[in-house]
Amino acid sequence: MDNDIYKKLHSEGYLGDDSYKQLSQKHLTQLFSVHWELKTLLYLGVMLLSGGLGILIYKNIYTIGHQAVLAFIALISIGCFIYCFKKKLKFSWGKVKAPNTGFDYILLLGSISMVTFVGYLQYQYQVFGLNYGMATFIPMLALFFIAYYFDHLGILSMAIASLALWMGVSVTPKTLLAYGTFNSEQIIFTYVAFGLILLTFSYLTQRFNIKNHFKFTYQHYGVHVTFIALLAGYFEYYNTSASLIWMLPFFALATYIYVDAYRERSFYFILLTILYGYFALACLITRGLYNVMEYDAIYPLLLCFIASAIGLIFLLININKNLKRDDHI
């Protein structure tokens, strides 16, 4: 079927003789790639092996002893890092490619075992005592360093998660860990701060051109965390009029992200701001109408939802037309 199309295009003069010859022999010369299948197998193998070893150690911990396990984990971690230091390409502030397929996985294994090692040490021997802040701060610094030094996006995500952990832990260390309950007011403020830090990082990343491709990760986490934290703040103070103050930074941020995404032609962030903004606006409209009309508000409310959503659809279509480019995230 495909060959008929090639033949037709050739006879209509759209394809030159050389191209046609190449195309008609494509199925003879084309190789069948088993790249993703083999990669999946590799990944599966690592998962099975680590899972199996984990259970094995867990079941035999009293015969093996904690020190032996710790030494083993440390050995894996050190081995991985030695390999990575030997194999890595030259450091640069731009994007650095991995030297081979296995490199990223080995670096990931080394980082995970390092974090496990520190966690194990703290859990079993309380090396940092009750100073949980330190226990999370040190791995976080190490992870950020590894992410930048070896240029690994996955480890950057791990580092961001441990930054969140560290901030959460250092604000309310005892209550969070000991009772599992936390003072939500404090947590909300912390996470607003966390989100803003990430957004600042994303801005600085681009402004000073430090590992420019990290920007997306920072912005991705930053946008979600900040928007959700601000909305959480709004609902936390819902019964007071102070809640409306939370909406100011929300819409200011939404405008900023929207303008930035428009300039960057990133449809992902445009869509995010539109959807988060729509949700916030819907909350405000609901509240306003309910205050004025009580339960009769349902009809104008539903009409409002429909009208605004239709408006947003036209907005999206319009933005798409204006940007007119293959969208990327």
Place this chain on the structure above:
Amino acid sequence: MIIYKKEWLNNKYIIDLLKPDYTAGRITKEEFIKINAAHPVGFYMPGLMVRVGLFILTLIITIVATSLLSLMAFISVPMGSPGWPIFLGVICYALLEFLTKGKHYFHSGVDNALLYFSAGLFGGGFIWVIIDAHITTSDNLLVAMVIALLCIYLTLRFSDIITAAVACVALFACVYFFWAMMGKFGLATMPFVMMITAACTYFGFNHLGKNAKSLYYADCVAIVKLISLLILYAAGNYFAVNRLNNMLNSLDDSHTAIPFGFIFWIWTIVVPIVYIWFGLKRKNTMLLRTGMVLVVATVATFRVYYHLLPIEIMLTLAGIIILAGAYTIIRYLKIPRHGFTYAEPEEANTTDSLNLEGLAIGQATSHLPPAAQAPISRFGGGSGGGGGSSGDF
């Protein structure tokens, strides 16, 4: 039958076919631009992110709008007629037809949402009718048939893979319920009937897929083939047959023996291997990947009945074997052998923005009178060396 303009569908197929050839450097940029210009595709097909956004927003609108209408209609009268969802479905469907026909939406999110929503409303309404009719003997069969007919119609009209998948599953359900009506004999032969049906479906659609007429439904044919491969395996899987047998004879799950059990064990073990074998032989990605997934299913099935090794030993051993095997194959395929390679597939490159917009601009400017010669060469130079660019891609 299909709602979309056939000429554009043909053109879209040609462009999609040649895109990888262009990125792989088998055709030159000029040829690609020329073909692109000669085969216009007028559909509204936004990128993935826009599609997701449009889908979510349309879904919100339809849900709110239907609840508003329902609220207004039933403020005085109590709810209670299957005609209502069908009526709403008709409205949705009319809107869908208008947008696809008038505005040329092509799987753009808006039409997807309307399609699934109206299909849901129609299906719900018809099921309601059937339940109201209180037929007790062939309730399920009737429901499956109605859903199948509905989804077949929608698939033929809109060439959508999700309706195609639902239609396929509903048809298999029809066969199942129909054969179950045969009583004891039907239940005893059920696995074999399902196997035969699935195999026939697979080969039938495989044949159909090679026909030029099915070009508009290529994705739908693929999904139907995938589902029939899975059902073909599941129909003979020991675990599935065992549990179904227990359920139909109202036994509890401690019964692990089934008549002719060895046939099903052979089937459980052999089918994934056959899939992988043919996947490699025919260089068919779908067979290969399905086979790989089904190997996992087979191992899981095996472990339900036989505990040869403790779980941690098995995991560790399997991990070592898989790692060693994958590593060996990767080393072996460093140089392509027997038509296989470890290099990334070339289609992956097309996801990097292949800037058709830029190409179109280049196309438009190349028709300018000779006075504009200088700027043209600058255009060409900007995107990789004009005529000599074929090697770059």
